[in-house]
Amino acid sequence: MGLHPKGFDLSLDRITRLLDVLGNPHRKLPPVIHVAGTNGKGSVTAFCRALLEAGGYSAHVHTSPHLVNWHERYRIGVKGGRGQLVDDAVFAEAVRRVADANAGQHITVFEILTAVTFILFSEHPADAAIIEVGLGGRFDATNVISDPAVSVIMPISLDHQPYLGDRVELIAAEKAGIMKPGFPVVIGHQEYDAALDVLMSTAERLHCPSTVFGQDFMAHEEYGRLVYQDEFGLADLPLPRLPGRHQYANAAAAIRAVKAAGFTVTETMMEKAMSSVEWPGRLQRLSEGRLLSHAPAGAEIWIDGGHNPGAGEVIAEAMANFEERQSRPLFLITGMINTKDPVGYFKAFTGLVEKVFCVPIRGSEAMIDPVILSNAAYDAGLVAEPMLTVGDALEAIKAVLDPEALPPRILVGGSLYLVGDVLSDNGTPPK
Template sequence: MDLHPKGFDLSLDRITRLLARLDNPQKRMPPVIHIAGTNGKGSCAALCRALLEASGRSVHVHTSPHLVRWHERYRIGRAHGPGEFVDDAVFADAIRRVADANGGEQITVFEILTAVMFVLFSEHSADAAIVEVGLGGRFDATNVIDDPAVSVIMPIGLDHEAYLGDRIELIAMEKAGIMKPGRPVVIGFQDNDIAREVLADAAGRLGCPAAVYGQDFYAYEEHGRMAFQSDIGLMDLPMPRLAGRHQISNAAAALAAVSAAGFDIAHDAAEQAMENVQWPARMQRLTDGNLVALLPEGSELWLDGGHNPHAAQMIAEALANMQDRAERPVFLVTGMIDTKDARGYFRAFEGMVRHVFTVPVPESDAGIDPKTLAEDALEAGLSAQPMENVAEVLRLLGEGWNRLEPAPRVLIGGSLYLAGGVLRDNGTPPV
């Protein structure tokens, strides 16, 4: 029997057993903002971190998966200044202690890494901890937090159907599993009424004070700025630095979350957070680096790890809202793993992109063969061809581009694993 079985094995038994052997570090955490959802979890985490740090608070952040280095999953808060990725020696020591406590019993890699998070965050002081759910909610390894400062449910769509169910209401119930009796809940924007109703009903049954987007708080763009309205009043803020109109509702959820968690955020701190927030590989524009240099002068290279149809729709909308969309030709470079709805992803870009190049997903044995992926794109109504790798695509565009045409806009997407490989090869890993 393998020590670390592949795939997902949803249960809390193993992580509960392991944490008990470690003297239950999850019970010694700073106030936790626990975030679930199909899309927007990472953006919400980044925005919550920006809001708290702009107000002078120290905050730990756990996100997954990492893009380039395992350390990215653990950002340790500092009393003065922004948090930093965990130190190599501290990380190695935590892994050793967790592995020793497990004693060779079968456990998933994510459960080991989650236990490491609880050890690290319990042993370093901070004002808050932001914990992103890995998969689902109810049986996710992070869901051993009994009394979160707030549970946040971001937009829900179809993803991981084999594990979470193939209907929105089933997935919503899995996400609602992170809610705890009597503890505050923030329900972010939901474009599906059934999902919103399932989440609100779950909060009601558990007696959770709930703030629901569109009911108790909301945000919108006005004159190039973001207006945020809630029961504490109206805030006039800069647009979030993160690209895409969907980041307006993500920012609203983050503002509601830090408030529900008991943290007051001054207006100037909120302004600073919106202007400074960063979240790699989510509509991130790469402006320099090894891969950028392969494109024609004046080109734009964008990177987004979104990998399901719901995420693709938001990415496509962000592209459509760019000012010169009618002038600059758009190319899509895509790699995906075999648990994703590739055709559903590609359909979001129909009529928008000139051509799709499909590539392997680096360091993954679950990647869809580029030839098969190109066929999926063709079935979705797009022009497509398989390629060896991202660098080959960019080199092809750079060497063969007609300089009489506006320089291209290139979006690399479909997988966070692919996005991580791009950041590594470009020489611009997250910091």
């Protein structure tokens, strides 16, 4: 992988050339659920997988980035069972084939990995392929898919502005690029009317049958249950296993997307999916592992890779909901890269956290120096201190903790790369 540039260079020319040499495997896929969005696209991918597997369908899944190991990006569907991460040897052979086909020509790492996706998913039979966009949509390497069973657009907010634009309507236009003329579109919850307007007008222009959260389908909590409703009826379901009220809308979008893709979705499938869904590194609680020895006894430790202001808001809301159920002092351990908006992220936690500890991201040239990140936290109205490692931060929390208080709640986040480091150091990589 080191032979190829790691930066973003948005274009479909290189991936199209490479796939042509490989025999165009992207045209030999099972029905594709193609998912884009600033936030929530990973969660809706996880819900789609859980729904399909609950119905006995086999579903390939492509996500990015990986947290610990490269092969996490590829889950191979198993008929009647749980899909499995691709075997290391199979992954390595697919990478070799793609590299040989590329013959040393200029290409990005993500384009190589996307070509690997299409090889793996075209050569292993399955009922569906759920493919998450990497960046944007219009020029993302996954957007060579011309006939998706359904395109799904999740919440859009500001992120990756140098590549996608500095207004939500510009970013929405890039995400809308995965819509294909005449093919169904599911539009998830949108906070910004400007984004929703762009998505709906694009779907109308392309004659895409569209269903929109809040208009054509919806979900809400009632008496500790999730109530889902669309034009086909109403379902009374358990709350999703994934924490946070924002997951209600994500679950709803997945249900509607799987239906739009042509699959039968029963209430039994929905019930099973809500209870079985998993999505590592997103409001994931660490209940075991090596890092826990550094934390105060009885501490709740949560990790979440959300890294933009919109993600900060939903994560902070989840922390506030936890606080309503059981009050604990909240501490934040954060590392971020320099393409993000740390002040915007931190502002969501104003009034919630006792203190922020800022740490480096191992091996990242783009990380924000912990001292500078601490200053950003101060600018957002938070008390912050730079630390060398997550372990050191956990030890520091022990030192500042009020001995009369309940054991703390600790959130580690701000970057998927930091979350990957934590899962690796903790000895609990995704499986």
